[in-house]
Amino acid sequence: MNSEERQAVALAGVFQAATVVDELARTGHTNERAWSTLIRATLDTDPASFEDIYGGQVNNLRPGIEALESVLTRQQVSPNVMRYGFSLILLMHRLRKNTEMMNTLGQRLGRIQGQAEHFGELHENVIASLGELYQETLSTFRYRIVVQGDPSLLQSRQMPERVRAILLSGVRFALLWHQQGGRRWKLVAGRSGIRRALKSLDE
Structure with a gap:
């Protein structure tokens, strides 16, 4: 996999997070494979290879690839998905300038990895910890991502933590x-290159 393809895969991860957040906020449900791929990528801070980050199967990022393709070709795409995707990239740039927060994220993720080894990666306690980590770090920036959807769903048990955990995964892929x-x-200027890279992933 060349650098352009790796960039495309990582960007697909960003837009997969945007898609999952939108689905959770509107319906309370999302693709389980898409969800688990994002959570595992967030917890795996020291993967053996680039491919290990998303489980080695490009199809684990299929919803993100399709969303990114729609954004690049200006086809019909949810305005929320587009907004969340670009907002995650902007949030990542804010994070990169904050060394202290980067260190905090690394330390806290190390502890959450221990929790995941005990309970399992997708256990509600792990998701709650990831959501809390996002809330106490990235959501303290003046620029914040406002998630739109069904208010009753967004306020239901575990949903805020699930949404925040996925936003954290989106920033991880943006980084x-x-x-x-x-x-x-x-x-903007390199859309065709990204599209070529996405297409080559399926060959």
């Missing part, structure tokens, strides 16, 4: 995208 050479200008 990965930047580490692989992804830049905001490429989202």
Whole structure:
């Protein structure tokens, strides 16, 4: 996998997080494979390879790939998904400038990994801890992501934590995208390159 393909995969992860947040907020449900891929990627802070981050199967990021393709080709895409996706990238840039918060995230994720080893990666206690971590770090920035959806769902048991955990995963993939050479200008000037990379993933 070349650098352009890795950038495309990471960006698909960002838009998969945006898609899952939108689905949870509107319906209370989402694709289980998409959900678990994002959570596991967030917990795996030291993967053996790039491919291990998303479980080695490109189809684990299929909803994100399809959403990103729609954004790049300006096809019909949920305005919320587009807004969440670009907001996650903006939030990532704010985070990169805050060394103290980056260190806090790393330390706290290390503790949550221990929790995941005890309870299981998708256990509600782990999701609650990830959601709490997002709330106490990234959501303290002046720029915040406002999630829109069904108010009764957004206020229901465990839903706030689930949404925040996925927002955290979106920032994780945005950081990965930047580490692989992804830049905001490429989202405008380099759309065709990203689309080529996405297409090559299916070959």
